[in-house]
Amino acid sequence: MTLDPNAFLAIMAMATATVLTRVAGLVLIRFVAIGPQQKRALEAIPPAVLMAVIAPTALATGPAESLAALATALAATRLPLLAAVAAGVFVVAIARALIGA
Template sequence: MTLDPNAVLAILAMAAATVLTRIGGLVLIRFVAIGPRQRRALEAIPSAVLMAVIAPTALVTGPAETLAALATALAATRLPLLAAVATGVIVVAVARALIGA
């Protein structure tokens, strides 16, 4: 196996962009006053990202996955992210057992 220098350079550039973006956000947020509306919006981001990643696959794979995606979306409005994910996993397991899909 050989390493392509261009691939290594691309990986390093993407890693640097990721690190700089995260550090930049942490540095810049110190200069921003966050009100209650902004705080709610920031707290909604993890759930929105989770649904954006899961929804396309869940809606085309079968009824158990679609039901689990719906349950996860509902749970994410009230529960922490880990609890919402656990809810989705449990619902898909139960739905597959009941539906047989």
């Protein structure tokens, strides 16, 4: 197996950009006052990202996955993110067992 120097440099550049972005966010947030509206907006990001990840699967596959996506979306409005994902996994497992998909 050979390592292409250009690919290696691209990977290192992307890793550096990712780390710098995260560190800059942690440093800069200390100088920003977060009000109630900003806090609500920040809390809405994880469920929004979760739905963006699972929506294509829900729309491109069968009814069990669609039910699981709906259950995950509903759970994400009230539960922590990990619990919402667990609810979706549980629903898809039960729906596949019942529907036979």
